[in-house]
Amino acid sequence: MTAIKENSTLNENRKSSQASCPVSFVMNKIGGHWKPIILYHLLSGTKRYSELKKLIPAITEKMLIQHLKQMQEDNLVIREAQNVVPPHVTYSLSKEGEQLRIVLDAMVEWAFAQDFKIDEN
């Protein structure tokens, strides 16, 4: 799933900055454009894969599943699958993921303090 070159300068830099900067540590977990959006939607409760897809129309399935998987590995979200056909899989926030609420809320507040306006389209 998208191989990463272990010894690239980029990757080394990433690791070292992550080690010395807590903010960078967080960004490595929830950075990128889709993760925070996914987390944001999970804040309101457990969702099925297909529900997330509907809530975030612009995301490709590839991206959705990739980020869910990464966040699952980072213990931010919990994946639960029922062994049925067609599949039934739900995603929810883990305890650690749930604790991100404070961070995400702070972001939302800041956004609105700037001249951010919701544009429902």
Added chain:
Amino acid sequence: MTAIKENSTLNENRKSSQASCPVSFVMNKIGGHWKPIILYHLLSGTKRYSELKKLIPAITEKMLIQHLKQMQEDNLVIREAQNVVPPHVTYSLSKEGEQLRIVLDAMVEWAFAQDFKIDEN
């Protein structure tokens, strides 16, 4: 400075998600690996360009100047230059940048609530 293709799907997606998700709006301003680190260091006060470079040894000058410039355009940081040679330039947080303190603090708290440990090297 690093041209961006205006009509790429990526860019369109970015804009639309930014418009409907406040968290994404924030990530577009402080996302990436270096911006939060730079902001973090500016939280403790005005810094010269060269001071920032010393505080963040791993960053290349290119990245430092590029991100400072972007954040300046986003009104997060203020650049003040004295017209002397050699140049003397300082960077500080704007009001909006200063307001990010809450967000950054929340991140720091979360990081330490996970098993994050500072590694000074």
Added chain:
DNA sequence: TACTTTTATACAAGTACTTACCCCAAAGTA
């Protein structure tokens, strides 16, 4: 004269991230 200092800029090359498109399972339904 030659080198240092400070704050940059420009271009090429490497790396990561994102999209686009095609494929699959197995049960239920038309």
Added chain:
DNA sequence: TACTTTGGGGTAAGTACTTGTATAAAAGTA
């Protein structure tokens, strides 16, 4: 039989992000 449903996997190509290296100005210093 053929199609739908749900939750994915795989590959290639496009786009963005980062690094690396070279270059500059103008005054001060060795």
